[in-house]
Amino acid sequence: MVAEIGFGALIVAFVVSIYGIVAGIYGARRHAEPWLESGRRAMLLTWPLITLAVLCLVALLVGGHYEVQYVYNVTSSFMPLYLKVTALWGGQAGSLVFWSWLMAAFASAVTLRKWDRDREFLPWVIVVTLVTLAFFLGLVIFVENPFVRFWQMPDGRQAVAMFAPRGALPLVPMEGRGLNPLLRHPGMILHPPMLYLGFVSFVIPYAFGIAALVTGRTDDRWIRITRRWTLVAWLFLSLGLILGSRWAYDVLGWGGYWGWDPVEIAAFMPWLSGTAFLHSVMIQEKRGLFKRWNMILIILTYALVIFGTFLTRSGVLSSVHAFAQSAIGPLFFGFIAITFLGSLGLLLYRWNDLRSEGVMTSLLSREALFLLNNLLFMGVLVVCFWGVIYPLISEIITGQKVTVGPSYYERSTGPLFAALLLLMGIAPLSAWGHSTLKTLGRALWKPLVASVVIVVGLWVGGIRAWSALLAFWLVALVSLVTLYEYYRAVVARHRRTGENYLRALWNLAGRNRRRYGGYIIHLGVVLMALGIIGIELFQTETQGTVQPGGSLRLGNYTMLFQRLDVFDTQDGRNVARAVVSVFKGDRYVGELHPRRDFFYDSQQTMTIPGVRSTMEDDFYVLLVDWQSSAQGITFKVYHNPLVNWLWVGGLVFILGTLVAAWPDREAEPTRARATQSLAAQRVRP
Amino acid sequence: MSKIKTGEVRFFWQGWVWGAMLVLILAGIVVQPVLAQQPTPSDDEVNAIAKTMYCPVCENVPLDVCPTQACAQWRELIRQKLAEGWTEQQIKDYFVAQYGDRVLGEPPRRGLHWLVYVLPPLSFLIGVVIVINVIRSMRRPLSLNASSPLGADAPSAAEDPYLQQLEEELRRRERGE
Numbered sequence: 001m002v003a004e005i006g007f008g009a010l011i012v013a014f015v016v017s018i019y020g021i022v023a024g025i026y027g028a029r030r031h032a033e034p035w036l037e038s039g040r041r042a043m044l045l046t047w048p049l050i051t052l053a054v055l056c057l058v059a060l061l062v063g064g065h066y067e068v069q070y071v072y073n074v075t076s077s078f079m080p081l082y083l084k085v086t087a088l089w090g091g092q093a094g095s096l097v098f099w100s101w102l103m104a105a106f107a108s109a110v111t112l113r114k115w116d117r118d119r120e121f122l123p124w125v126i127v128v129t130l131v132t133l134a135f136f137l138g139l140v141i142f143v144e145n146p147f148v149r150f151w152q153m154p155d156g157r158q159a160v161a162m163f164a165p166r167g168a169l170p171l172v173p174m175e176g177r178g179l180n181p182l183l184r185h186p187g188m189i190l191h192p193p194m195l196y197l198g199f200v201s202f203v204i205p206y207a208f209g210i211a212a213l214v215t216g217r218t219d220d221r222w223i224r225i226t227r228r229w230t231l232v233a234w235l236f237l238s239l240g241l242i243l244g245s246r247w248a249y250d251v252l253g254w255g256g257y258w259g260w261d262p263v264e265i266a267a268f269m270p271w272l273s274g275t276a277f278l279h280s281v282m283i284q285e286k287r288g289l290f291k292r293w294n295m296i297l298i299i300l301t302y303a304l305v306i307f308g309t310f311l312t313r314s315g316v317l318s319s320v321h322a323f324a325q326s327a328i329g330p331l332f333f334g335f336i337a338i339t340f341l342g343s344l345g346l347l348l349y350r351w352n353d354l355r356s357e358g359v360m361t362s363l364l365s366r367e368a369l370f371l372l373n374n375l376l377f378m379g380v381l382v383v384c385f386w387g388v389i390y391p392l393i394s395e396i397i398t399g400q401k402v403t404v405g406p407s408y409y410e411r412s413t414g415p416l417f418a419a420l421l422l423l424m425g426i427a428p429l430s431a432w433g434h435s436t437l438k439t440l441g442r443a444l445w446k447p448l449v450a451s452v453v454i455v456v457g458l459w460v461g462g463i464r465a466w467s468a469l470l471a472f473w474l475v476a477l478v479s480l481v482t483l484y485e486y487y488r489a490v491v492a493r494h495r496r497t498g499e500n501y502l503r504a505l506w507n508l509a510g511r512n513r514r515r516y517g518g519y520i521i522h523l524g525v526v527l528m529a530l531g532i533i534g535i536e537l538f539q540t541e542t543q544g545t546v547q548p549g550g551s552l553r554l555g556n557y558t559m560l561f562q563r564l565d566v567f568d569t570q571d572g573r574n575v576a577r578a579v580v581s582v583f584k585g586d587r588y589v590g591e592l593h594p595r596r597d598f599f600y601d602s603q604q605t606m607t608i609p610g611v612r613s614t615m616e617d618d619f620y621v622l623l624v625d626w627q628s629s630a631q632g633i634t635f636k637v638y639h640n641p642l643v644n645w646l647w648v649g650g651l652v653f654i655l656g657t658l659v660a661a662w663p664d665r666e667a668e669p670t671r672a673r674a675t676q677s678l679a680a681q682r683v684r685p
Numbered sequence: 686m687s688k689i690k691t692g693e694v695r696f697f698w699q700g701w702v703w704g705a706m707l708v709l710i711l712a713g714i715v716v717q718p719v720l721a722q723q724p725t726p727s728d729d730e731v732n733a734i735a736k737t738m739y740c741p742v743c744e745n746v747p748l749d750v751c752p753t754q755a756c757a758q759w760r761e762l763i764r765q766k767l768a769e770g771w772t773e774q775q776i777k778d779y780f781v782a783q784y785g786d787r788v789l790g791e792p793p794r795r796g797l798h799w800l801v802y803v804l805p806p807l808s809f810l811i812g813v814v815i816v817i818n819v820i821r822s823m824r825r826p827l828s829l830n831a832s833s834p835l836g837a838d839a840p841s842a843a844e845d846p847y848l849q850q851l852e853e854e855l856r857r858r859e860r861g862e
Contacts, residue, residue, distance in 0.1 A: 259747075261745050356823060360820055360824050363820065372816070375813065375816050379809045379812060382805050391787075394797065397797060398797060400785055400786055401785065401786075402789070402792040403739045403745065403786075403789060404791060405739065406790070407790050408791050416809075542729055543729055543732055544727075624752075636750075
């Protein structure tokens with residue numbers, strides 16, 4: 001019964017979405033307000049309907065209804081409650097329902113805003129969001145239904161169907177297969193929802209962009225409305241990527257945080273175009289330039305959001321043959337093609353209306369540097385996109401799969417990321433409209449000299465690799481420029497207002513959250529860069545087989561293997577857990593427990609590292625093999641210098657985004673009142 | 686007698702020397718933890734090659750960290766080939782012949798695969814050209830846009846008395862006057 005209610009709710013939500021699309025288009029064409037209002041309400045209704053479907057699915061997951069195929073595939077009685085709930089997005093069908101649910105939530109939130117000033121956008125925002133929602137609901141209903149059940153046919157065969165075939169009896173397995181072990185981690189609670197939130201929330205600025213194109217409203221109103229939506233989308237996507245990296249570091253057991261896996265890149269690509277968009281819209285707001293480019297960027301971001309979901313869901317990554325056999329793949333492909341080409345067609349239709357209003361006066365102005373920033377982000381995006389799709393192209397043309405691994409990405413993107421860091425050091429010092437070498441040099445020389453001094457210090461300290469010195473110089477330069485900018489502004493405010501420095505800093509950030517939030521984001525990026533430099537350029541590793549009492553050495557660290565415990569747990573695992581003591585030099589620094597978990601239900605293993613973590617470095621121990629060698633137990637050990645700055649930088653990054661996106665409630669009325677008062681004065685004789 | 690004495694002394698000293706050596710060896714064993722027994726070639730030598738290769742049957746899993754039994758056997762195969770004196774390139778060629786190009790971390794630089802290496806820098810160069818053209822075209826101000834409020838010649842707050850007054854009003858309100 002619960003399955004029927006959930007499925008019914010999805011069907012009603014799908015029908016309501018289609019109705020909303022029709023009502024929106026009809027209302028817009030006929031200028032019929034009641035139809036528009038009806039479309040708006042249809043959009044509002046989708047969320048409670050899909051919520052009902054989600055609740056039904058969660059009830060089935062938690063209740064262990066293994067007669068439902070999805071429940072059977074992703075849960076087992078051994079799993080804790082939180083994993084049974086999060087199994088909602090642990091498989092393909094459930095994650096598509098979850099995607100739809102978040103999409104409906106964001107679509108509903110859009111309808112709750114005041115539409116008085118932007119009434120003409122409303123129908124097209126409704127149409128775009130509901131088209132996206134209807135596509136995903138259609139996939140769930142017609143292709144990937146999470147509510148289908150097992151049936152025993154009269155002739156003894158087993159069948160999977162939503163409703164009982166004639167003469168069939170329900171078939172209820174005694175136990176489920178359980179969630180993929182890699183997903184059995186607390187990171188499962190946050191990482192996928194954050195990524196999905198980032199994905200769906202980018203649909204909103206896209207919807208406004210398309211609404212602006214359809215209505216021919218080519219000013220920057222759509223950008224101003226969606227500024228916070230974009231920042232929120234970017235925040236969630238960034239959080240999803242950072243949490244995913246941490247999860248990989250903790251669970252995947254290869255000593256790293258980012259493997260340039262196509263699934264990772266699928267989430268990274270919309271982030272790249274979204275970041276370019278975030279910078280580029282500022283040029284349009286401040287200088288009236290690049291209207292067409294901003295449209296291209298948001299269309300691209302939307303396409304990449306759907307492409308990202310497509311990559312992970314279509315089976316195309318495993319093989320083009322799997323793609324051809326999957327029902328979902330061609331549908332995704334068709335949807336991306338239609339929406340992308342349709343959007344581009346609309347853009348071409350409005351091409352002449354989207355001319356830039358301003359002019360570019362200086363090659364060193366902030367808009368010129370932002371343009372360069374966009375070029376670099378697009379460069380990284382091309383590398384990523386090409387690296388992901390080339391194996392498929394190769395397979396189609398030559399029939400042979402190839403691998404495009406980390407070395408390709410690192411070699412290709414490394415110089416682009418370095419150039420982006422350099423721009424982060426220069427751009428904050430340039431002015432909108434006009435900057436010269438002289439003005440830029442005057443602002444830059446102090447941080448520049450200090451950064452060079454730091455690099456000389458590092459060289460004297462023994463670092464000789466030019467790549468490391470260059471990377472550290474960039475990190476030092478960006479940090480110093482950003483801190484210097486804060487310092488100059490705080491001192492100026494202190495002199496002008498007499499506030500103490502702390503208050504001046506607080507008020508400064510409050511007055512211009514976007515700018516100073518952006519600076520905090522830049523600081524977060526350089527801290528993350530520090531962690532990335534540490535692990536990419538200075539990581540060392542060794543592997544060896546030892547008996548109890550034996551040890552492995554890596555750099556200044558020694559790992560002494562004490563013993564191995566093998567035992568069963570109540571949640572259906574067989575655990576092999578090593579106990580090792582770690583010494584730094586001669587000093588004992590702690591005990592680690594690297595382990596291998598074997599999951600009985602899914603017959604899969606998972607490697608959990610033992611990590612001794614400090615801000616200086618991580619000592620990361622993996623239990624590689626404990627059964628096959630008679631000589632002892634094989635460990636793999638990594639030394640990861642500075643890696644924790646990556647996570648600290650991630651936190652600072654998120655803090656900066658929150659500052660930039662935080663609603664500014666007081667300033668608007670104040671400014672409005674002031675403007676009204678002055679306008680009144682102006683009309684007086 | 687003296688011979689006997691000499692022999693006894695020699696035996697005495699020899700005993701001390703051997704005893705001291707034994708103590709030193711034992712002390713070494715006790716003080717020094719047993720270091721990992723490294724097969725030849727070592728795991729690190731094997732992993733250095735396996736790191737640049739991919740599991741032939743899994744999806745995007747480097748061979749050095751792949752946890753499957755099959756990959757463990759392939760790593761052993763690398764060790765065996767190294768022990769036989771094969772070079773890294775010979776080992777890679779062997780794996781490619783057995784399982785195809787997908788075992789390599791990057792497509793080989795031949796034929797169609799050159800596209801992997803050529804297309805991204807080429808598109809970046811095209812991007813550079815586009816940016817240069819855009820900047821050039823935008824640096825020629827259009828007469829239509831010259832009077833735009835967003836244009837370069839828009840009045841700054843310092844020039845426009847209305848904007849000055851607005852800024853002053855905002856400052857006063859912020860101070861709570």
